[in-house]
Every structure is written in structure tokens, then in C-alpha cells.
Amino acid sequence: MKVLLKPILPVCSGIALAALSITASAFEVLPEVAPAPADNPTTPAKVELGKQLFFDQRLSVNGTVSCHSCHSVMANGTDNRPVSVGVFDKRGGRSAPTVWNAAFLSAQFWDGRAASLEDQAKGPILADVEMGMPSKEAVVKRLQQIPGYVTQFKSVFGGKDPLTYDNVAKAIAAFERTLITPNSAVDRYLKGDKSALSAAGKRGMELVEKVGCTGCHTGPNYAGPASLPVGQGFYQKFPTFPSKYDKQYDLKADLGRHEVTHNDADKHMWRVPSLRNVALTAPYFHNGSVPTLDEAVRVMAKSQLNKVLTNSEVSDIVAFLNGLTGEFPAITMPRLPPTPNRTLLEK
């Protein structure tokens, strides 16, 4: 059930669909383990360290924001807000993508500017509107003052200088690779349980192929290939076709990948977002402007495929998308290492 792309297309849209060579089904089962890069193998101790860091508000300048604040692991991996709120009530310009199954994305961030989870994890901690730490050095310096982290970095990474910003990112990425939601109704259906999907869900499954959604939303995460050569990501131009939605939902103000590359060809290019658990990650799109999944389906059909769906088609597709809600594994809370007898945080 692999989708082969030849060549890897920088533009994925309804228009580009014909260029895709689909060898089997457009639908894939989610792997239960995410592959790790050679230089960052997933180990239980590293995952445990990464989990602590993920939930630790001390990674933000004033101790109020952790990765979890905007990527709720207890919920859908987002904050369900149009855009997230960082330190000092600062707002980002884009909606928080889910951290669940992010290990199966071809590139990270809406504009694909990070090639890996490791690269991604380095961004928000230093972003002024997110966690607001002034520098990598400031992050390392703060963690060096927490004895429980010093010990863990030493045992997990070893070497002369184990507590580095790179290793902070590696630990967080290792934890994130464990955030996988298997056994959705669609996965169970694909594995042979034909009762896993409702009649509407089955109609929706046929529709997303017929209408053309699977031109982009393929692969294990329904977001294109899970991995591509470094520097490449699986993108779509959004919106492709002009419509009333452009203005209604302010879809064109943000130039997307162009903000990173400054290439004209990258204007309004976005990494294809996952459809897994999409029923839980409202509001939708890079600017979080669309509050319901029904409307998001309508917007995508029109903007990407120039099609106007009937209400019953929308309803069937939404039923299918709900079938992509997976099982969230039970996770034990981390215990954050203390700084006995003092605090590191100031006013």
C-alpha cells in the first residue's frame, strides 16, 4: 500500500494528482513504531527525559509555557485555538499542528522549515512569541541548574558535554516519536475488519479518492510520504483555485513556505497536514480560521480541487475523517526534576 511519487513533486494538489503514480491503495495503516534517525536512536531513558522536557514550563523564559501548553498530549496534540498563546500573551501567526503522529510527517512546521522532529523542537523554545528563551545558551544554562537534568543528560547522552541544546531537541524528539495513535477505525477496516467503518464512513472513503483528496493526503499519516530526502517536504499550494473562501477565511495573507525560501514558486505552499485525528484538531488551516470540520472539507474541495460538494458528500467525508481518530496510549506523567531550596524563575 505504498504510494510512489516520481518525481517527488514540490506541488501537490488536485492538478498534480495525475502525476502521482499510485501503485496500490491510497490508504495506509499507521505503523505502531516510528523510525528514528541513526544519530538519535529511541531509548526508554531518552524518551523519559524528553517527556520531562516536553512538559517542563521552565523551558520558557518566565516559566509559564511548555511544549504541552500548545500541543496537549492529554488531548489531540494541539490547543484547539486559532493561533497559540506564548509567553507574555504573545500570539503566533499560525495554528499549532498536532504533535501526535508528527513522526510520520515529511517535514515539520506548516511551512516545512524543519526537516526533522529534532530540528523542529529547537524552534519554539527560542521563538519570541512562543517560549521566549533568549538563546540556546540560556536554555542550557537553566537546565544545568537542575540537578536531575544534569544527571539524566549525562546518562542518556554521555560524552564530555552531554547537556547541549542539540541534545535537548534530541530527547524531545525521541519522546515525540512515541506519540502514535494506532487502531483507528480506518486502520482496523484496512486490516480486514469491514465492520469498523459505518456505511457513511465507507462512502466517505470512496469519496476522498474520487474527489481527489488522496492526491495529497496519502501515506501513513495521510499527509504524503512519511520521509523524503533531507530538505524536501511534501507540499501543496493552498488555495490553488480562487474562491469566496480566500477572503472569508483570509487564506492568502500568509505566504507560507515563501516566508522561508523567498522563492516565488513557494508562495502559498504549505506542508500537507495530516488527516489522522483531524476530527479532534479544530480549528483548521494554517491560520485556524475555520472552526468546523464540515466547513474545512468544503473549503478544501473548492480551493484545491475546484469542486463544490453536496451536504451529503461533506457528511460522508466527515464520517470517514472521524474514522481516522486513533487510540491514544496511556502515558504516565513525568516527574519534573526540582531545584531544591530555590527557584530559577524571576518576575
Added chain:
Amino acid sequence: MKVLLKPILPVCSGIALAALSITASAFEVLPEVAPAPADNPTTPAKVELGKQLFFDQRLSVNGTVSCHSCHSVMANGTDNRPVSVGVFDKRGGRSAPTVWNAAFLSAQFWDGRAASLEDQAKGPILADVEMGMPSKEAVVKRLQQIPGYVTQFKSVFGGKDPLTYDNVAKAIAAFERTLITPNSAVDRYLKGDKSALSAAGKRGMELVEKVGCTGCHTGPNYAGPASLPVGQGFYQKFPTFPSKYDKQYDLKADLGRHEVTHNDADKHMWRVPSLRNVALTAPYFHNGSVPTLDEAVRVMAKSQLNKVLTNSEVSDIVAFLNGLTGEFPAITMPRLPPTPNRTLLEK
């Protein structure tokens, strides 16, 4: 090892110590189960519901702040900040007290204005500078839109109208009653393991009695009696003796319990804070103005008992206080009930 107080003293300080009738040791072992009020028995389903609510940012007006944001269950039950940061970057005037072992306090909040955990839980959700929900009705209305909560309130509380603000508070309080940190070194020492405390810790234990700290810091939570008749709390006047610290740490700007009662006698009266896990809950005092435990011990000795401790006495007392750090139980993360296909949160 019960401390009997006759009568219950509204003022607890070094001065009042002589009025305390101490029948046995000033030191108590922490119970492993917290008693629940007759109208809110602790049940597993209620605790589970309360845990979800405790971690749910949707209990704040813009979906950014949960109880956990300022009372980190993964850490020491506080945010280790001088004062907490609520929605829209608003600052409270007082430092967040720990939620761990709060079940064993005679009254809640720094000024004791809530008689129970149930009463306490109703405050921050509606406080403008904390979670900022506009009204009880708005909280109930939001939760009514989350199917998983509707089902749980029905099964946990039953009756015609199970999803009420009172029941939100009851569920949160039930969860909080499970937040107990037993088996500190001091507890183990008291139970007979004489090796549980270091020599310095043992000297510190003798000192806190000799110096007079145990005049107030007695009972299971080292914060006075765990329960008192409704409307009463175990208070101390702080500062009692004038010193350079008043100005240095701005100790007198906040009138404490007087803000609630407007009685002159309540000026600078504060509920006695717990010493359990105190090594982990810096910064100290109602305004979080003192960043280290050493200094907090010095300030208390001078301000409450008019004593100037030597460095070695401070060090011994801090060793004892570190012996009050308990074992934090492993907790499974809650799974927050979703609102499929839409979000409840706006810009």
C-alpha cells in the same frame, strides 16, 4: 502525636506558643488517605473526572490556563514563580500555594477565605487574573458542549442536573484529595527508621521545636490542624516582629486575611502554610519575594520568633525541611474529552 489546641487560636505565632497544649510530639506522620466531606465522597470515577477538569485548559476563558498551569502536579504543585500568570498575561498578587497535601490544610488560599477544597476550586476559574471565565453559567455552558463531560457528570453525580458549577468543584476537590506525598524522610524517621534523617536533619528537627517553629507548623501537614470547624482556619500574623525584612521583601503591603474580613485584628494574618515539600516550593511567602529556603528560614525566625539564627542553625533546619519532601505517586495522564469536528475556543 496529636496536637491539641484549646481554644483554637486565631493567632498562631511564637507569642501564642505558650497557649498551645502539646500532648505529644509536635511532629506527625502524613496520612495516606485524606478524609472527604460527607457530601462529596471520594470515588474513582469522580477522581478521574476531577483529574480531567484539573488539566483542562478549556476551563479558562481563552483555553490557555488550567489548574495545572500554576499548580503543577508533575512538579511540586506550584509554578515556582513569585506570582502566577493567568489569562492574557495577568498577574495575581500572591504566590501559588502547592496543591499537594492541600487536603490537610485547615482552610484554603493564603487568606483562608475558602473553608474546603470544594470552595477553593470555585475561585480561580472565575478570577479575572487567573482563568478568567465570566461566570459559573459560562463554565457550565462550555462543559455542556463537551459530550465526554456530560456523560461523566451524569454517571458520577446522577440526578436531574448533574453538570453544575458545584459539581465541577466537587470533582476537582476529589482529585486533589488524592494528591498526597507520603513517606518523607521525616515520616520514615517518625515511624522508627532512625537512619532516615541525616545528623543535620536530626539537629534541625530538634531546632524547629526549640526555636519555636512548631508553635504553628504542627499537624499532619505541618500547617496546624488539618481540619477546624467551618469558618475557622489556622492563622499566623506575619510578620509579627518588625525587622529589616519587612521592607526588603515588601512583607507588609498585603493585609492578608483583612482583605476578606476587613477586621483590624486580621491585618497581616495568613493561613499557616505547609512545610511538606517546602524545599521544592520556592519562592516563599505570600508574595513569593524570597527566592531561597535558607533566607525564608532566617526571615521566619526573625519575623515570627524574634530570633537571629546562626548559619549553621539555618543549615540544620533546611536539612530537616528537606526531610519533609515526600514521595510523589505515579499518575496516569487524563485523556481530555474532545469536541469532535469543532472547537469551542475563539480568538
